[in-house]
Amino acid sequence: MRILVIGAGGLVGKAAAAALGMRHEVIEASRSGAVAVDLADPETIPPMFESVGAVDAIVSCTGTVPFKPLAELSLGDFRSGFEDKVLGQVALVQLGVDYVRDGGSFTLTSGILAREPILTGAAASLTNGALESFVMAAAAELPRGLRINAVSPTVLEDATGYHDYFPGFSRVSSESLGQAYVKSVEGVQTGQTYAVD
Numbered sequence: 001m002r003i004l005v006i007g008a009g010g011l012v013g014k015a016a017a018a019a020l021g022m023r024h025e026v027i028e029a030s031r032s033g034a035v036a037v038d039l040a041d042p043e044t045i046p047p048m049f050e051s052v053g054a055v056d057a058i059v060s061c062t063g064t065v066p067f068k069p070l071a072e073l074s075l076g077d078f079r080s081g082f083e084d085k086v087l088g089q090v091a092l093v094q095l096g097v098d099y100v101r102d103g104g105s106f107t108l109t110s111g112i113l114a115r116e117p118i119l120t121g122a123a124a125s126l127t128n129g130a131l132e133s134f135v136m137a138a139a140a141e142l143p144r145g146l147r148i149n150a151v152s153p154t155v156l157e158d159a160t161g162y163h164d165y166f167p168g169f170s171r172v173s174s175e176s177l178g179q180a181y182v183k184s185v186e187g188v189q190t191g192q193t194y195a196v197d
């Protein structure tokens, strides 16, 4: 398969790209990558697809959300997280449909905060929950046998900077996380959220 991975240079994206790259061609894209795209700026998405051409799968491992105590989270903070992580990935799906071959797939990235809270995580929980609901609903309307799933990881073993914010949470290895992306891309399910924890 030919697979476009957005955010392949990040902690999650590296895990996805390494696992998928064992059997498939992986094309990496990000704001600073050779294939450039900024999901927070949807106007950059069509030029990316024009340069990459048709693919069998699109995997997104991006999304920046503010972490602050609830009392300090402004509506602007919620909005920025929603626009970056949710609408960025939604735009990727809507603009990407015509570039994914029949029977292909989208895999988005949400996170454990959709189902378990941490202090300072309200905006992240909101975005992750919204993405997982979007995936459930979009699956019913995608044409040509296209599938869509979300991967929803707990904190990575390698994400040491986050560990103090996730006390007592299980941590996942990059190898285990990568397999969730393989399951989504090579499997048959759609509308699913694959919890990895």
Ligand SMILES: NC(=O)c1ccc[n+]([C@@H]2O[C@H](COP(=O)([O-])OP(=O)(O)OC[C@H]3O[C@@H](n4cnc5c(N)ncnc54)[C@H](OP(=O)(O)O)[C@@H]3O)[C@@H](O)[C@H]2O)c1
Binding pocket: 006, 007, 008, 009, 010, 011, 012, 013, 029, 030, 031, 032, 033, 037, 038, 039, 040, 041, 061, 062, 063, 064, 084, 085, 088, 109, 110, 111, 112, 152, 153, 154, 155, 156, 159, 162
């Ligand atoms: N790390 C974890 O333990 C963990 C756990 C659960 C969920 N998640 C979720 O997984 C996602 C990725 O997290 P991460 O820890 O891997 O982040 P990261 O290490 O900061 O990597 C983010 C990657 O995405 C690219 N990127 C960022 N913003 C982008 C944009 N607007 N458009 C295109 N590419 C963009 C970055 O490259 P450029 O700078 O070149 O754009 C980078 O390659 C986030 O949604 C996060 O909430 C992470």
